[in-house]
Amino acid sequence: xxxxxxxxxxxxxxxxxxxxxxxxxxxxxxxxxxxxxxxxxxxxxxxxxxxxxxxxxxxxxxxxxxxxxxxxxxxxxxxxxxxxxxxxxxxxxxxxxxxxxxxxxxxxxxxxxxxxxxxxxxxxxxxxxxxxxxxxxxxxxxxxxxxxxxxxxxxxxxxxxxxxxxxxxxxxxxxxxxxxxxxxxxxxxxxxxxxxxxxxxxxxxxxxxxxxxxxxxxxxxxxxxxxxxxxxxxxxxxxxxxxxxxxxxxxxxxxxxxxxxx
DNA sequence: ATGGTTGGCCCCCAA
Numbered sequence: 001x002x003x004x005x006x007x008x009x010x011x012x013x014x015x016x017x018x019x020x021x022x023x024x025x026x027x028x029x030x031x032x033x034x035x036x037x038x039x040x041x042x043x044x045x046x047x048x049x050x051x052x053x054x055x056x057x058x059x060x061x062x063x064x065x066x067x068x069x070x071x072x073x074x075x076x077x078x079x080x081x082x083x084x085x086x087x088x089x090x091x092x093x094x095x096x097x098x099x100x101x102x103x104x105x106x107x108x109x110x111x112x113x114x115x116x117x118x119x120x121x122x123x124x125x126x127x128x129x130x131x132x133x134x135x136x137x138x139x140x141x142x143x144x145x146x147x148x149x150x151x152x153x154x155x156x157x158x159x160x161x162x163x164x165x166x167x168x169x170x171x172x173x174x175x176x177x178x179x180x181x182x183x184x185x186x187x188x189x190x191x192x193x194x195x196x197x198x199x200x201x202x203x204x205x206x207x208x209x210x211x212x213x214x215x216x217x218x219x220x221x222x223x224x225x226x227x228x229x230x231x232x233x234x235x236x237x238x239x240x241x242x243x244x245x246x247x248x249x250x251x252x253x254x255x256x257x258x259x260x261x262x
Numbered sequence: 263a264t265g266g267t268t269g270g271c272c273c274c275c276a277a
Contacts, residue, residue, distance in 0.1 A: 036277085038270065065276070112276085113277095209267050210266075
């Protein structure tokens with residue numbers, strides 16, 4: 001059963017429901033994982049998505065902030081959510097596909113502006129969230145699993161526009177990169193996007209605060225598709241849809257896609 | 263070193 005998968009931080013799914021519909025029409029991924037829906041589950045605009053074939057939904061939400069949703073053409077079973085770091089925020093949800101694959105949709109905390117847990121509580125929460133992800137994968141090594149989402153960390157030198165200039169910027173500090181690597185290694189997760197596109201700069205996010213995001217091109221790869229080694233070989237056709245950043249009233253993130261031949 | 267933009271919501275917080 002081959003299927004295509006997309007992950008996209010939508011930054012308000014109600015405001016950008018037309019953009020989600022456009023992606024569904026133009027790319028038709030079988031499964032679309034959204035982050036930063038910014039609304040309770042009962043306010044998701046599902047009436048926009050259902051006519052396009054996305055009738056299966058597994059989601060967690062809250063008013064105003066965070067929120068994760070899996071919209072699917074394929075049947076899904078809710079596989080629960082974990083409150084990593086005890087924040088009480090809607091940042092994770094999992095779903096089981098009919099072929100047994102377990103799909104995790106994550107929205108890792110951004111972590112505030114100051115990369116110091118003594119001075120900035122949010123940074124500590126981000127590190128704790130990643131540590132608890134690591135511990136969960138250690139306690140129960142995932143199999144036949146896919147993990148996607150806005151992990152809010154650009155791990156590699158070619159995942160940012162300037163490695164040197166971002167070393168002290170939250171999302172690319174060594175301590176964050178180490179914490180993400182520990183979570184990745186604990187699960188044995190393969191970075192599917194980088195496995196397929198090993199060379200060159202690769203970004204999925206460009207700040208709203210640039211005069212010309214395209215010309216300046218000061219991007220970061222914050223959005224990821226991972227898979228466990230037993231199914232990573234079935235993944236192919238990874239793509240990051242840069243042109244979506246140029247759509248009207250865009251999210252600051254663009255969709256990241258992959259196909260799985262399972 | 264600083265400022266720049268966006269979204270949600272109760273006039274400020276988070277990103």
